[in-house]
Amino acid sequence: MKIAGIILAGGLSRRMGGQDKSLIELGGKSLISHCIDRLQPQVSTLAINANGDPLRFDTLSLPVIADVIEGHAGPLAGVHAGMQWAAKQNDITHILTAAADTPFFPTTLANALASSISQNDENAIAMAKSNDRLHPVFALWPIAIFNALDDFLINQKTRKVLAFTDQFMLIEVSFDKSGDETQLDPFFNINTAEDLETARTVLQKVQP
Template sequence: MSKTAGVILAGGLARRMGGGDKGLLELGGQPILRHVIDRLSPQVGALALNANGDPQRFAAYGLPVVADSIEGFAGPLAGVLAGLDWAAGQGAEAIVTAAADTPFFPRDLVARLNACASGQEHPLVLAATPDPERGRVRHPTFGLWPVALRDDLRAALEGGLRKVVLWTDGHDGREALFEDGPPDPFFNVNTPEDLATARALMERTT
């Protein structure tokens, strides 16, 4: 199998959508999650879904569902850790994560993250996009994460760390710049207005 596995992060609380699973919202005739799976699956050797609660609601997708091992909805890093623990059992050396509510990310995401990691002992890369005011914006739910650092991440989370970039910066994390827009390739659905925008984008690109 490929040394890189994929993990779709669907463990958020979706407060701005009124709760529930954003990935199960309909877009272009199928759930957003299906679009994410279709984009990420061909790029990796194995694929899992990080989600909390009853895993049976995702049974139709045929993916292993891994829950956070850190209690209290500790954010994306807890999902990354769950994915790394699963990937270790698959014999993978790294995972690439993608958010379950982001249906337009690049179909060569994994290749470009891996290319940016070239030469690193422990490849750790976050996706980033240009920003006219801040220079660039990092997307912490889209990254390449080495299985070798999973115990370090576990210790950090158990110590209360929650901010992704504090951990990645501490391990010489790099940024892979994606200049694919507009639209922003990492556009995600957080609000009902975002869902309307995504549906308009989908109509434009199909």
Template sequence: MTGAILPKTIGCVLAGGLSRRMGGGDKALKALGGKPMLAHVIERLRPQVSAMVLNANGDPARFEDFGLPVAPDPIEGFAGPLAGVLAGLRWAETNAPHARWVASAAADTPFFPSDLVERLGKAADQPQPTIALAASGGHRHPVFGLWPVALADDLEHFLRTESTRKVLAWVSRHANVEVAFEPTHVNGATLDPFFNANTPDDMAQAAGYVAEPQA
């Protein structure tokens, strides 16, 4: 299924991790099917949102070819995915004051659903600010979520004052819903739509999914 743009929603691609299991560096820039893995993620998210921002740390010039604004973590010390979510929320407040939500997607997950944001939006459209998280195969995927901009201050306070920075520890403090997604089909293979390429072996597996079928 192909989703529609969710109005008042900013897409935030999370590329601020340390990529330890990939040997360091920017795993999002590693080639997958003839182009950077990040390009696959951007192409999948762009049709679902009204604008996009990339969360990444370090020199933003290395992402110039993607044509997206780059927002670093506002919290020091690689505080995990919630810091990336906060970066997206703060960017939205400044650059898209109309925005109601930020939709996050991981830069190492190139096959996520094309109706991800639409379905999360339907679940999160509640009177009170509600966080919607994706799930598949009985597991939640906290880096794939829809985050109310109205919760930005609360998230920053949590990250600066609490001893834990676990995503679900903060999510549990607010109204939240879970949206389950079915397996996806890519070039004849059936896989979890939130398959992520964390290691060189994962990259090799992903390359098989995006390769052109043999004649």
């Protein structure tokens, strides 16, 4: 198994003044930079999925791929674009998606998800879970199912991630709260100014 990482950096935050969430500053660097620092060591290659002007990510020195499917199709459009890009890279078999607004996700994410898939389940999708809640954006996807995803996005009215994954074996992989004093859900994401303040407090506790 050879994995490409795809950071899903979609959209503006209506609850945070309409700014690009992925570029919001946390502890001296952008949210997406925190995500890159966590994901890059876990994968063979890495790209950003985002629409709009790619130059806003120019300093990150990573490929920026836009959705191919039109109409704001949500996370699945990012998975679709990521698979299409990864298929052109050397020997990539899977993509690992992660959200740019989730700065504390596990550094063991790739290993845990990959270990859950046996060789007999080559089309299985492994998805992160915490506190009995699935996190569809944090998943390991085989690029072999690209055609099925393409057909789903073109022909189905719903764009819900779990509606698509119902077609395949879905393996749920549980992650506990962080072992440090914060006891934070590892998939805590930033949607509001209050969330950002929480993240800043957490960062102060976990950084030396």
